Amino acid sequence: MRSMVYLAFERMQTPEERDLAAFVQRNEGEDHILKDGELVKQFLEKEKEISAKYDKGPTFGKDGAPTRSGLTPAELKDEIRKEVDTVLTEDMKAFERKLETIEIRLKEQSDRVISEVLAGVQAGPHERIKDEVRSTGF
Numbered sequence: 001m002r003s004m005v006y007l008a009f010e011r012m013q014t015p016e017e018r019d020l021a022a023f024v025q026r027n028e029g030e031d032h033i034l035k036d037g038e039l040v041k042q043f044l045e046k047e048k049e050i051s052a053k054y055d056k057g058p059t060f061g062k063d064g065a066p067t068r069s070g071l072t073p074a075e076l077k078d079e080i081r082k083e084v085d086t087v088l089t090e091d092m093k094a095f096e097r098k099l100e101t102i103e104i105r106l107k108e109q110s111d112r113v114i115s116e117v118l119a120g121v122q123a124g125p126h127e128r129i130k131d132e133v134r135s136t137g138f
Helices: 002-012 015-026 029-035 037-054 073-081 084-122 132-136
Strands: none
Touching: 015 029, 015 037, 029 037, 029 073, 037 073
């Protein structure tokens, strides 16, 4: 099962991601790169180019403020050393903030649409129709 998951992730990689993986392998792996400051800078430059190409909008830092996807060497080392659960928790917080924003916008939009529809139904040409049956008392 594990090999199937790795195969699936490998096939989903973009050519640029494959290039980054090849860079890591050429330079003796992550541990060696992290020990060599020049290799860390090269890796971050390659990552920044890829991020700029595929950037779909702002990302958010730990404090919730928008950030650029590029990391400093120290931030990269900290990011790599994080536990998976910690990363997932941080990502979930950012996801929840984004989801709340979307929910608020949708509610505002639906409220606006409903009020416009109701205004159109309540004030229209049908109000000028005279009901002869009601006015004569039958």
